[in-house]
Amino acid sequence: MRVAGTVQDSIVDGPGFRYVVFAQGCPHRCEGCHNPETREPDGGTWRDVAGIIREMLSNPLTDGLTLSGGEPFAQARDCAELAEAARNAGLNVWTYSGYTFEELLAKSASEPDALRLLAATDILVDGRFVLSERSLDLAFRGSRNQRVLDAKRSLASGAAVERG
Numbered sequence: 001m002r003v004a005g006t007v008q009d010s011i012v013d014g015p016g017f018r019y020v021v022f023a024q025g026c027p028h029r030c031e032g033c034h035n036p037e038t039r040e041p042d043g044g045t046w047r048d049v050a051g052i053i054r055e056m057l058s059n060p061l062t063d064g065l066t067l068s069g070g071e072p073f074a075q076a077r078d079c080a081e082l083a084e085a086a087r088n089a090g091l092n093v094w095t096y097s098g099y100t101f102e103e104l105l106a107k108s109a110s111e112p113d114a115l116r117l118l119a120a121t122d123i124l125v126d127g128r129f130v131l132s133e134r135s136l137d138l139a140f141r142g143s144r145n146q147r148v149l150d151a152k153r154s155l156a157s158g159a160a161v162e163r164g
């Protein structure tokens with residue numbers, strides 16, 4: 001898959017110590033994007049998914065995987081593999097997406113890999129970054145329109161459920 005980078009031991013992309021994969025490529029083009037260098041689909045570097053999984057699992061202190069970007073759902077198959085490997089190893093999975101949960105649910109109806117990624121996600125931080133809604137006071141998100149959702153309960157009910 002194409003990645004903008006990976007980070008070990010992040011404490012800002014979800015709770016605990018996290019292994020973070022910044023997927024390269026994003027179609028959303030938000031004004032004021034915080035990671036503009038991650039937007040071009042041909043940018044970043046090519047990494048073997050199995051190698052990323054080995055790196056993720058090499059640190060016993062890691063609590064979870066965070067998929068960020070860029071747009072993880074633009075590389076849904078590879079990100080689903082990462083998320084499933086993390087879950088199988090007992091790690092929790094946070095996924096950041098510029099798509100809303102409702103958009104992802106619609107996408108999942110015709111894209112099995114999007115459904116796989118959604119199903120392997122514990123917490124979904126959804127929605128595009130909206131500059132006029134920006135706030136530095138929000139935990140784990142950049143603008144007020146974005147939501148921190150319980151992906152399991154949202155998927156089971158077919159409607160967005162905020163993290164408890």
Ligand code: SF4
Nearest residue numbers: 026029030033070098
């Ligand atoms: S979704 Fe994120 S990475 Fe994509 S353009 Fe918006 S802010 Fe940038």
